[in-house]
Amino acid sequence: MMNTTLLIEDTTIVTMNAQRDVLAAASIAITGDRIAALGPMAELRARYPDAEVMDGRGKVVLPGLINCHTHISMSLQKGVTLAVPDGLYRVMWPVERSLIPEDVYFGALVGGAEALKGGTTCVVDHYFYAEQVARATIQLGLRGILGHTLMSRLGPITGDRELEEGLDFVRRWKGRHPLVIPWLAPHATDTVAAHWLVHLREVATHEGVGLHLHLAQSLQERTYIQQQFGMGCVDYLHRMGFLGPDVLAAHCIYIDEREMALLVDSGAHPVYCPMGHALSGNPMRAWELVRRGAGVLIGTDCVCSNNVMDLVGELRIAGASQKQLTGDHTALPADKILEMVTVDAAAAIGMGNQLGALAPGYLADLIMLDMRGLHAAPNYSLFDNIVYTCTGRDVETVIVNGQIVVQAGSLVTADEAELVALSETKGRALIQRAVEKEEDLAWLWEERYG
Numbered sequence: 001m002m003n004t005t006l007l008i009e010d011t012t013i014v015t016m017n018a019q020r021d022v023l024a025a026a027s028i029a030i031t032g033d034r035i036a037a038l039g040p041m042a043e044l045r046a047r048y049p050d051a052e053v054m055d056g057r058g059k060v061v062l063p064g065l066i067n068c069h070t071h072i073s074m075s076l077q078k079g080v081t082l083a084v085p086d087g088l089y090r091v092m093w094p095v096e097r098s099l100i101p102e103d104v105y106f107g108a109l110v111g112g113a114e115a116l117k118g119g120t121t122c123v124v125d126h127y128f129y130a131e132q133v134a135r136a137t138i139q140l141g142l143r144g145i146l147g148h149t150l151m152s153r154l155g156p157i158t159g160d161r162e163l164e165e166g167l168d169f170v171r172r173w174k175g176r177h178p179l180v181i182p183w184l185a186p187h188a189t190d191t192v193a194a195h196w197l198v199h200l201r202e203v204a205t206h207e208g209v210g211l212h213l214h215l216a217q218s219l220q221e222r223t224y225i226q227q228q229f230g231m232g233c234v235d236y237l238h239r240m241g242f243l244g245p246d247v248l249a250a251h252c253i254y255i256d257e258r259e260m261a262l263l264v265d266s267g268a269h270p271v272y273c274p275m276g277h278a279l280s281g282n283p284m285r286a287w288e289l290v291r292r293g294a295g296v297l298i299g300t301d302c303v304c305s306n307n308v309m310d311l312v313g314e315l316r317i318a319g320a321s322q323k324q325l326t327g328d329h330t331a332l333p334a335d336k337i338l339e340m341v342t343v344d345a346a347a348a349i350g351m352g353n354q355l356g357a358l359a360p361g362y363l364a365d366l367i368m369l370d371m372r373g374l375h376a377a378p379n380y381s382l383f384d385n386i387v388y389t390c391t392g393r394d395v396e397t398v399i400v401n402g403q404i405v406v407q408a409g410s411l412v413t414a415d416e417a418e419l420v421a422l423s424e425t426k427g428r429a430l431i432q433r434a435v436e437k438e439e440d441l442a443w444l445w446e447e448r449y450g
Contacts, residue, residue, distance in 0.1 A: 005050070027041045038359070063346075064367055069273055075107045099128060104132040105133075109422070116400075117392055119392055121142070181351075182209060186211065217254075221254070249268050250273065250299060252284055272286040276305045276306045315341065316388050365400050
């Protein structure tokens with residue numbers, strides 16, 4: 001943590017505070033892990049004469065973006081399910097049967113680093129061997145709402161031992177490190193037994209932690225719940241009392257009108273994954289849910305189906321896809337999109353008074369975009385330009401918990417060249433092991449990795 005004050009000077013600050021103030025030619029002061037002050041450049045220079053100064057001219061400072069559905073460790077499996085029908089079941093799970101803890105650690109280093117460079121300061125992550133994910137995020141300086149994936153049936157890693165590990169992970173990590181906030185992470189309605197879901201709901205309430213799962217993500221999931229219980233996936237969770245404001249539910253694609261209303265009434269947060277949904281051809285009805293009053297958030301999901309962890313770039317896809325889906329050119333406006341990855345996300349993870357806005361006393365999680373490029377000029381509408389002209393390549397600086405983790409577009413906390421090499425070697429080794437173990441995956445190696 002920095003011992004001195006850092007001043008980012010003469011910049012544009014998108015505060016995302018209650019008034020949605022945008023400060024021009026302003027400065028922001030960071031001391032320790034907190035934002036100390038915002039205001040006119042001369043005033044802050046006088047208040048902090050000994051501060052380290054960072055030039056913010058031509059740049060825009062935003063609250064750090066919160067990516068509300070990720071599997072950063074899956075970076076070693078980049079693109080393996082792209083355009084593969086039922087890729088989750090045909091490719092992803094068979095590959096994951098060959099996972100070892102080392103794969104998850106190195107995968108989280110690679111995926112977390114990519115997330116940071118793409119403007120994410122906090123991930124809501126869901127994966128096996130969560131202890132290894134925590135180890136990697138701390139090393140990178142990335143904030144994580146982390147859960148150990150729990151599956152009682154069907155999946156690659158199942159059983160009572162996993163349930164105990166998920167529960168123990170929460171107990172081990174509560175209050176242990178400022179960058180790790182443990183949650184419970186049941187996989188989905190068709191892969192987690194009903195009595196597990198009821199128990200996890202009880203534990204989450206008792207421990208004061210959130211629940212992060214996939215919900216109505218595939219026709220297979222919906223068909224199973226319909227056949228077994230005679231209802232949809234959202235209705236199923238509603239009737240057991242699982243849903244609530246502390247639930248983040250990724251995808252929510254295969255739902256009906258009644259279930260949309262249940263999501264709104266429960267306060268649960270559907271998580272829209274724009275690129276993954278678009279590539280699958282089955283987007284969430286995110287704008288309709290927003291207009292009904294649902295607290296919709298945004299995530300990138302895994303790079304198996306998205307291919308990148310660029311959350312800044314994901315915003316453009318979110319707006320464009322919902323406009324195309326609805327036929328309404330006003331659907332999901334830029335200001336709402338920015339809220340979904342800042343203030344809305346912070347409130348959903350229980351940190352609304354600490355993250356998601358730039359204000360004195362808030363945690364110093366922020367990003368700085370360089371808006372001086374040809375692609376961003378002229379800048380008539382700031383929010384539209386951020387959403388529709390910028391990508392992760394415009395992220396110049398990333399600060400998490402008061403620590404600079406990306407500077408001048410490069411990682412400070414890891415060697416990018418080493419991560420690229422690790423991704424190639426560890427990724428290919430994982431796929432090769434899986435192919436040798438799973439006869440049905442022979443085509444994967446021959447067609448994509450041979």
